[in-house]
Amino acid sequence: MPSYLKFTLFLLGFIFISTDAFAQPKSIEVTGVLKEMETKQALPYATVVLKSLDTTEVLSGTTTDEKGKFNLATHIKDFLIEISFMGYTTKYISDFEIVDWKVDLGDVTLESEGQSFDEVEIRGEVSKTVFKLDKRVFNVGKDLSSTGMSGLEVLDNVPSVNVGIDGDITLRGGAGVQILINGKPSVLADESGNALGTITADMIESVEVITNASAKYEASGTAGILNIILKKEEKKGWNGSVTANTGYPDNHSIGLSLNRRTEKFNLFTQLGGGYRKQPRFSESRNFNKITEETILSEGENYRNEKFFNITLGTDYHINDYNVITLSGNYALEMEDQPSETDFSYLDSNGDLVSSWTRTEVTDAINPKWQYDLNYKKQFRNNKEHTLQLSALGSFFGKDQSSQFTSRTNAGLEENRDQRTATNFNKVDYTFKADYMNPITDAFTLELGSQYVINNVGNDFMVEDYVVDEYVVDQNQTNDFEYEQNVLGIYSTLAYESEKWGVKGGLRVENTELNTFLVNTEEENNQNFTDFFPTLHTSYKVSDKLSFQAGYSKRIYRPRLWDLNPFFNISNNYNIRAGNPNLLSEYTDSYEITSIYRIGKASFSSSLYHQYTTDVIERVSTIENNTVYSRPYNVGTNSKIGFETNGKYIPTKWLTVNADFNFNYFDRKGTFENQNFDFSGSQWSARLTPKFKLKYDVDLELTGRYQSGYETVQGETSAYATLDIGVRKKILKGKVMLNLSVRDLFQSRIREHFVSQETFENYSYGVRSRQIAFGVSYGFGKGEAMNYSGRRR
Missing domain, CATH: 2.40.170.20 (TonB-dependent receptor, beta-barrel domain)
Structure with missing residues (x-):
């Protein structure tokens, strides 16, 4: 790396250590982008390793960056690719094509370990957390106790978050929490009404827990930020689901x-x-x-x-x-x-x-x-x-x-x-x-x-x-x-x-x-x-x-x-x-x-x-x-x-x-x-x-x-x-x-x-x-979604 660039970065206060890897002649370059199977979100900091087919010796290794990208190389042609990440099933790839000393895997998906045992793929079956450079992303699954859940109760299942019976939200025990919807303030999460009153569990894709927010986010919230990402289906054609819930004390709702x-x-x-x-x-x-x-x-x-x-x-x-x-x-x-x-x-x-x-x-x-x-x-x-x-x-x-x-x-x-x-x-x-x-x-x-x-x-x-x-x-x-x-x-x-x-x-x-x-x-x-x-x-x-x-x-x-x-x-x-x-x-x-x-x-x-x-x-x-x-x-x-x-x-x-x-x-x-x-x-x-x-x-x-x-x-x-x-x-x-x-x-x-x-x-x-019973049915290319209609 040029010395003037190092000096400039030092003056800016960004300190890093450059890697000592260097390109070898006639090496094979392997590239790709790792994503989560259910949500198609990038998986950062996952481990990607190249192993010899003959001896299983590790030839090269790296981790995916914040956008899920990975790039590594080897001079041995007979190898397999092993991709692993905590909470996900390890993936092995041995069927690929080498073109001009390059292997481009494109988008590679990794499946949650909690998902791999089902006969069919059910999106978001188990809630899980993905770690990124400045936040944790809690992907909301169909957890069993979510029947009849409101958005407020979904937050109560998110690590680090606690919701009191009065609807007061704390993060790591602190009360100064800023709640955003899709990265912006929203009337749906405004404390002047019933907090998260009309957001239901089935509407939420994920919750970003940001205890130390980057400058991109507004500075409100001394305890941190909870950013609720709402679902938006991307499958082609017609998709949908219908749900009905009943419960005691009276808790009856229907959703489409x-x-x-x-x-x-x-x-x-x-x-x-x-x-x-x-x-x-x-x-x-x-x-x-x-x-x-x-x-x-x-x-x-x-x-x-x-x-x-x-x-x-x-x-x-x-x-x-x-x-x-x-x-x-x-x-x-x-x-x-x-x-x-x-x-x-x-x-x-x-x-x-x-x-x-x-x-x-x-x-x-x-x-x-x-x-x-x-x-x-x-x-x-x-x-x-x-x-x-x-x-x-x-x-x-x-x-x-x-x-x-x-x-x-x-x-x-x-x-x-x-x-x-x-x-x-x-x-x-x-x-x-x-x-x-x-x-x-x-x-x-x-x-x-x-x-x-x-x-x-x-x-x-x-x-x-x-x-x-x-x-x-x-x-x-x-x-x-x-x-x-x-x-x-x-x-x-x-x-x-x-x-x-x-x-x-x-x-x-x-x-x-x-x-x-x-x-x-x-x-x-x-x-x-x-x-x-x-x-x-x-x-x-x-x-x-x-x-x-x-x-x-x-x-x-x-x-x-x-x-x-x-x-x-x-x-x-x-x-x-x-x-x-x-x-x-x-x-x-x-x-x-x-x-x-x-x-x-x-x-x-x-x-x-x-x-x-x-x-x-x-x-x-x-x-x-x-x-x-x-x-x-x-x-x-x-x-x-x-x-x-x-x-x-x-x-x-x-x-x-x-x-x-x-x-x-x-x-x-x-x-x-x-x-x-x-x-x-x-x-x-x-x-x-x-x-x-x-x-x-x-x-x-x-x-x-x-x-x-x-x-x-x-x-x-x-x-x-x-x-x-x-x-x-x-x-x-x-x-x-x-x-x-x-x-x-x-x-x-x-x-x-x-x-x-x-x-x-x-x-x-x-x-x-609260006791609740729900039935959900998915049609088209969609799947059953637990609409609850529940609110505080």
Whole structure:
């Protein structure tokens, strides 16, 4: 390699070691591109070896690059090619043609070990993870417990991800997670509605877990990014599937997926609808240490939902190098949320002062729509040389009304009626431009920009029933306006050789945030620019061991519900509210990952460190026996952790997947003269054995454990859960019968303790177990797909 080029690269900060391989005269060159059989995605870092047919001696070896390409050579003509990758069946190729001292294998596919035992190929039968330079790709399979799954529950099966019963998503125990759909923000994953409410398991192709994102991705999400890739069938002709599900508590849905592929067009649609009930039990205890008074509550609430969604889209292939995609999604949700909660008020002696029952009747209509226009150009010199332009628009609305009635059961009169009305509208626009140029076989340049516009209006009114009429409560009523615009530009440069890979980049983002409380005329205007450097590298030690390392700087911008000071009063003694004066969190994230194989087991293990400033924490206070929970910026958090994911296939009928994550954190900070310095740890584990039984019957068990951990004011309890799934395939997989039980022991709880000098607060919640049965049928050239219609 020329010395001036080495010097230039050194100045740029990209360090690599050049290989000592050299071309031998009359050597035979072997090339190809390795892809996964089911998804046709490139398989990076797989091992390719040339062996002598006579002695089985290894003649040459290499690993595939990030795009699945491999290139190696030998001077011996009688050889075979062995290709292996953890979690996949090893492939041997001995039938090939040598032309002009070259063997061009073209696209070579590798089959998952979990797939190789079926009589027919069923796409995505078992979920699996593929490792790339700056991310892990979890290809979503038809796991048995996925019957009745929503997109939220699919995420709960992804390594490193945990989803609480309230739908809160954490990555390696961190809450600052940015969720994207096909690489872009989406109304389908917006937290202002029900998270991932209308995305179902059958719609998802894969989930990219990005704990240290490159500069190509927006900098939001201090814990990382989850990028959900939706399916889009590419088989020619008509393809489709129909599914039906039923379950207890009421969980009934039907779905249809259709695709028509021609030379120029690819038309696709998915539609579904259903109805479900989701009961939840909760209780709480507020103890005022100053007055020694106690408020107890215990009750059950339901979320009854009717829903409908439809997706339409088309790809138009202008020619071999230009494609335009236009797609749209519409969803309508109709909610009915009845609840009944019993309250008790005890004096300092523990004697009952009064008890009453508070009932709630809430109705809401939530329309969602989204459109996406995308143009992709491939340049003639290289199919990886691309320019992509996209524009996305979305809308989410909520027209909600609630009626609250309190009736005294004993003691002092607590009769009180309230009603609320919410008119919520959220409009988002995203414009993106991405350019990628593989300058040489080793160097790749990326450039791009993104502009995101978020505009929200939340008109919230509370009325109290006073002397035969409802009167507006001015202390709780307000119109909150929120506008955020983020402009980002980025550039990355990557180098890849047989053993080394390195990718560095820089992203610059300007944020303009404005909030306005109409009634009080309070404003919060922010305008700031940040720089986000990233660096990733990889090194292959041997065929069974390789390393990856990465660094990125991230930001967590306060979101709508963090900032909106008016939230809900379903339990008017435990109220959550926002804080319009919040600042952004910033995190420096470091990570080292090893990928290795031991016999029939394959593993990925990571050491990581995250340092976050201006940490956003929910802080509870008590006023008149009512506990208010509001977010504040409280100091710093230093976290160091270890994570490992493994897969073991001891026999043809058993596959075992396991995940383990442990982290230790050190919190520093003060709030209102109160010291919040403390340290602690938390860990989680997941074990999933899959059994292949006779008569095409499969059984799957998934056990999870989440440890308890300390919070800034108290602690959160541990919990363990078990899911079971059974599947029977008929007609060689064209028809599938699925039965699943999620949270068999109804042990997935949410339990928090808060203990302060002036008060104590205890809260507990649990949802019922879910039993679901589904039937799916694939027709045309398609296959059965488990449409669930399930949503949070």
